Amino acid sequence: MTAAVFFGCAFIAFGPALALYIFTIVTEPLRIIFLIIGAFFWLVSLLFSSLIWFTTATLIGNKDEPREKYLLIFGVLISVLIQEMFRFAYYKLLKKASEGLKTINPYEKAPSMRLLAYVSGLGFGIMSGVFSFVNTLSDSLGPGTVGIHGDPPQFFLYSGDWIRQHLRGFPTLTLHTDWRREFHHSSPSALGLVSITLFPWQSVQLVNVLQEHFHKSEMIFHSVILFIFRLLSGHFLFDLVGIK
Amino acid sequence: MLTFMASDSEEEVCDERTSLMSAESPTPRSCQDGRQGLEDGESAAQWRSQESEEDHEEEDPDRYVCSGVPGRPPGLEEELTLKYGAKHVIMLFVPVTLCMIVVVATIKSVRFYTEKNGQLIYTPFSEDTPSVGQRLLNSVLNTLIMISVIVTMTIFLVVLYKYRCYKFIHGWLIMSSLMLLFLFTYIYLGEVLKTYNVAMDYPTLFLTVWNFGAVGMVCIHWKGPLVLQQAYLIMISALMALVFIKYLPEWSAWVILGAISVYDLVAVLCPKGPLRMLVETAQERNEPIFPALIYSSAMVWTVGMAKLDPSSQGALQLPYDPEMEDSYDSFGEPSYPDVFEPPLPGYPGEELEEEEERGVKLGLGDFIFYSVLVGKAAATGSGDWNTTLACFVAILIGLCLTLLLLAVFKKALPALPISITFGLIFYFSTDNLVRPFMDTLASHQLYI
Numbered sequence: 001m002t003a004a005v006f007f008g009c010a011f012i013a014f015g016p017a018l019a020l021y022i023f024t025i026v027t028e029p030l031r032i033i034f035l036i037i038g039a040f041f042w043l044v045s046l047l048f049s050s051l052i053w054f055t056t057a058t059l060i061g062n063k064d065e066p067r068e069k070y071l072l073i074f075g076v077l078i079s080v081l082i083q084e085m086f087r088f089a090y091y092k093l094l095k096k097a098s099e100g101l102k103t104i105n106p107y108e109k110a111p112s113m114r115l116l117a118y119v120s121g122l123g124f125g126i127m128s129g130v131f132s133f134v135n136t137l138s139d140s141l142g143p144g145t146v147g148i149h150g151d152p153p154q155f156f157l158y159s160g161d162w163i164r165q166h167l168r169g170f171p172t173l174t175l176h177t178d179w180r181r182e183f184h185h186s187s188p189s190a191l192g193l194v195s196i197t198l199f200p201w202q203s204v205q206l207v208n209v210l211q212e213h214f215h216k217s218e219m220i221f222h223s224v225i226l227f228i229f230r231l232l233s234g235h236f237l238f239d240l241v242g243i244k
Numbered sequence: 245m246l247t248f249m250a251s252d253s254e255e256e257v258c259d260e261r262t263s264l265m266s267a268e269s270p271t272p273r274s275c276q277d278g279r280q281g282l283e284d285g286e287s288a289a290q291w292r293s294q295e296s297e298e299d300h301e302e303e304d305p306d307r308y309v310c311s312g313v314p315g316r317p318p319g320l321e322e323e324l325t326l327k328y329g330a331k332h333v334i335m336l337f338v339p340v341t342l343c344m345i346v347v348v349a350t351i352k353s354v355r356f357y358t359e360k361n362g363q364l365i366y367t368p369f370s371e372d373t374p375s376v377g378q379r380l381l382n383s384v385l386n387t388l389i390m391i392s393v394i395v396t397m398t399i400f401l402v403v404l405y406k407y408r409c410y411k412f413i414h415g416w417l418i419m420s421s422l423m424l425l426f427l428f429t430y431i432y433l434g435e436v437l438k439t440y441n442v443a444m445d446y447p448t449l450f451l452t453v454w455n456f457g458a459v460g461m462v463c464i465h466w467k468g469p470l471v472l473q474q475a476y477l478i479m480i481s482a483l484m485a486l487v488f489i490k491y492l493p494e495w496s497a498w499v500i501l502g503a504i505s506v507y508d509l510v511a512v513l514c515p516k517g518p519l520r521m522l523v524e525t526a527q528e529r530n531e532p533i534f535p536a537l538i539y540s541s542a543m544v545w546t547v548g549m550a551k552l553d554p555s556s557q558g559a560l561q562l563p564y565d566p567e568m569e570d571s572y573d574s575f576g577e578p579s580y581p582d583v584f585e586p587p588l589p590g591y592p593g594e595e596l597e598e599e600e601e602r603g604v605k606l607g608l609g610d611f612i613f614y615s616v617l618v619g620k621a622a623a624t625g626s627g628d629w630n631t632t633l634a635c636f637v638a639i640l641i642g643l644c645l646t647l648l649l650l651a652v653f654k655k656a657l658p659a660l661p662i663s664i665t666f667g668l669i670f671y672f673s674t675d676n677l678v679r680p681f682m683d684t685l686a687s688h689q690l691y692i
Contacts, residue, residue: 029334040641043634047673050681134629
């Protein structure tokens, strides 16, 4: 299609993440490394979840449509679970690495856990967004036949917007997940917050899938959740920016 | 091989530990269709940290050598190593990423490199057989032939080096870089112009290719700005990788990648391995090994003489006087046979000032094989970008891990095995498991 669609959707999807990357991460080599390691962890979690989905699908044998959808929903939930596990694993690794850095570098200030949590969350989010969206993006550069079989016209815009929200959601989510271990006073609320937001987020998507409509309401719902989440984590982020 | 070069001062002890690089590649024989034979260039990467030299520092504060800081307290050594560790990782990430980007961009746009137009003489068995078993057998045989060619070439090179046939090696290398810089560039340019339907007349073409090639030869084999050298090395590696991607049949390519990482491991770590012998010989002779055939990310500082001058302490924190020296005559080279460069005449610094360099060196063969992996993933991944990205991240993580191991073990290490293993695992699993999952998710507009 047109380059306008390509660039437009690309920037909607990846704009904020790219800005975050350019302004905060590109300057410090250690941060880049942690970003890539974060992306790697997400990738591994995706691998495991797709392995589970694939084996389940082969074992069950998806012959009929609703079954495929239920299988997919199961896959999504498993994948969310595994992602959280990997996030926790990465947190543990970061903690060890941070201690290691401190012992080797007593003279130098090691990057704080919050910073590492932010960087790793960004890595997770970027990888997740890129993986979900890059194929659609590259299709948008091809011949304009995407919506021919009856897909809704807002497909691209919707996908792009999705990814944007997604990418902004993940860093903050990760921040919280890691924070709850560091600052005990915020722990119960943080953990609760994560679970509360994460599951409605996913379930609304799933409702959408089941109903086969691309409700605008879903986008609105997600924007609302994202907004509230950002408000709550906002002052943490400003602290982080201040730290940098 | 991956080498972390500490210093190139003339200090003996340090020279011993510095740059161990070697690469093996077959002779540039032409194959049937007149194309260049392949080099699998320097696959082995040897990573050498320079911490070992820092032990000597205490003895003589005037020896900048290793850590490059005169008379620094020992405690700071480790810190600097780590600081430089992260920086050097990034200094390697960038060229590897650039090479891969060039290769993937070409594969995705220029159809020529994905068309099957015959095979090299190194892989004579065809893969067009109906049965799976036969195909597997053919690819294994192809791999055996290729690896044996590589081993032969490496041993030949080590023998040449041992018997000091420097001129021969030098000539060999110049021939191969000529071929790469002129012939392959011409073909590449021709295909790109065809793809984009741009007309170019012969005089312009001649001028362009001539300038490109001539400057490349000068930069690589003689002196040139570091950035230009690095750029040429990246381009050469990309060209070589593209040739491999085009002419290696499917399954053979994957088996070859696996086999070459095993070979790399063996050649660099075994006591009788050719690459290790090469390194040790170079150490005995106190010669910098193979400045050609190696990508160097060196930053050279010139520090004032002798005194414990506080500004020189600052020099280690930032390159406050970074002059990109061209004292390294030939950096890197086309992936061809191991080259041995005679001791660089351009080594100033004995009387006037001491130069030190901190840099990381990675063999061009590593670039080539990384790019082959990612390029193959892009070419055969059924139009799927996820596979390519997954392989890319896997290779970078492998490189990171190798560097970490280097810092731990402080000796020459091969750079291929870990990255290629991760890359292969991720390629096959992403292509077969993740892709259907992501496709189904995307078609239902579900994002995880």
